[in-house]
Amino acid sequence: GEEVAQTPKHLVRGEGQKAKLYCAPIKGHSYVFWYQQVLKNEFKFLISFQNENVFDETGMPKERFSAKCLPNSPCSLEIQATKLEDSAVYFCASSPQSRDRDSNYGYTFGSGTRLTVV
Amino acid sequence: GDSVTQMEGPVTLSEEAFLTINCTYTATGYPSLFWYVQYPGEGLQLLLKATKADDKGSNKGFEATYRKETTSFHLEKGSVQVSDSAVYFCATGFSGGYNKLIFGAGTRLAVHP
Numbered sequence: 001g002e003e004v005a006q007t008p009k010h011l012v013r014g015e016g017q018k019a020k021l022y023c024a025p026i027k028g029h030s031y032v033f034w035y036q037q038v039l040k041n042e043f044k045f046l047i048s049f050q051n052e053n054v055f056d057e058t059g060m061p062k063e064r065f066s067a068k069c070l071p072n073s074p075c076s077l078e079i080q081a082t083k084l085e086d087s088a089v090y091f092c093a094s095s096p097q098s099r100d101r102d103s104n105y106g107y108t109f110g111s112g113t114r115l116t117v118v
Numbered sequence: 119g120d121s122v123t124q125m126e127g128p129v130t131l132s133e134e135a136f137l138t139i140n141c142t143y144t145a146t147g148y149p150s151l152f153w154y155v156q157y158p159g160e161g162l163q164l165l166l167k168a169t170k171a172d173d174k175g176s177n178k179g180f181e182a183t184y185r186k187e188t189t190s191f192h193l194e195k196g197s198v199q200v201s202d203s204a205v206y207f208c209a210t211g212f213s214g215g216y217n218k219l220i221f222g223a224g225t226r227l228a229v230h231p
Contacts, residue, residue, distance in 0.1 A: 004161070031216045041205060041224035048218055056218055091161055095216065107219070109161030 002026060004094050004110035007074075012116045013082045021113045022074040025094030029108075031055065032075050033093040034067060037112070043091070049075065050097075082117045089114045120145040124208045124222035131229050137195040139225045141182075141208035144189065151175075151184050151191040152209040152219065162207065165193075198229045 005024040013019045025032045034046040045059040049069040060067070064082075069075040079086055089112040125140040143151065150169045154162040166175030171186035180195045191208060208222040 033218060035221075041207075041226075043207065043219075043221035043224075045218045045220070048216070050216060055216060059218075093162075097216070107162075107164065109163070111159070111161045 002108075004092055004108050005074075006090075006092050006110035006113050008113060009111070010114045010116070012118060015084060015117055016081050019079045019082050019086070019115055019117075021077045021090050021092075021115070023077070023092030023094075023110060024074040025092070026096075026108055028096060029094035030097040031095040032069055033095070033107075034075075034077050035091045035093065037089045037091060039088070046077070079115075082115075084117050087115060087117045120149070120210060120220045122208050122210055122220055122222035124206075124225050126223070127205075127226040129225060129227045131198055131227070133200055133229055133231050134197045135229075137193070137198045137202075137227065139193040139206055139208075139227070141191045141193065141222060142189050143191065143208070143210045143220075145210050145220075147212065149210040149212050151182070152211065153180070153182055153191070153193050154207045154209060154221075156205045156207065156224070158204075165206070198227070200229045200231055203227055203229045 007022045032049045036044045047057045047060045048055045052069045064080045067077045091112045093107050093109045095107050122143045152167045153165040155165045166177040168175040168184035174183045182191050182193045205224045205226045207224045209219040211217050211219040
C-alpha cells in the first residue's frame with residue numbers, strides 16, 4: 001500500500017515488561033527508519049535499515065533496544081525491560097532508494113505507536 | 119554534530135495573520151533542508167524542502183528559503199488559517215533517501231478565528 005502501517009497504535013506496559021512495535025513500510029521502499037518522539041516533541045533518530053540490513057544504528061540505545069527488518073515481514077522494534085523514560089511515540093518512516101539530491105526524498109511517516117510505561 | 123534550532127512556541131495567531139517560524143542549522147557539509155508538519159495524532163508530513171543555497175521551497179502558501187550565509191531556513195506564510203494549527207518541525211539531512219533526518223524541537227502553531 002501507499003502508507004506506512006504501524007501497529008499497535010497504543011501500547012501500555014508495566015515497568016520491566018517487554019514491548020514490541022511493528023512497522024510495515026511502503027512496498028518497494030528500501031529504507032526504514034525508527035524515530036522516538038518524547039513528550040516535548042523532540043524527535044530522536046534510533047536506527048535505519050536498508051532492506052534487512054542495519055544501515056545506521058548510531059541513535060540506538062545499546063541496552064534493551066533491538067530492531068529487525070526481515071524479508072516478507074513487518075519491521076519490528078523491541079524494548080526489553082521497559083523503563084518509565086521509554087514512554088514516547090515511536091515513529092517509523094520508509095523511503096525508496098535514491099541518490100538524486102533533487103528527488104522528493106521520499107520519506108513517508110507512519111502514524112506512530114504511543115508507548116506508555118507505567 | 120549536526121543540529122537544528124527553531125523558535126520555541128507556542129505561536130498564537132489570529133486568522134489571516136503573517137507567520138514566521140525561525141530555523142537555523144549547523145551541519146558539516148551541504149545538507150538539504152526541510153519543513154515537516156504534524157497534525158494532532160498523526161505522523162509527520164513533508165511540507166516543503168530545499169536542496170541548495172538560495173533555493174525556495176513552497177507548498178500550500180508556505181515558503182522557506184535556504185540561506186547558506188546565515189545557515190537559516192525560516193518558514194513563512196502570508197495569511198494563516200485555522201487549519202494550519204499544528205506542530206512544525208525544521209529538519210536537515212543529506213542527499214539520498216537513506217540518510218537520517220535531524221529535527222528541531224518543533225514549534226506549535228495555534229491559529230484562532
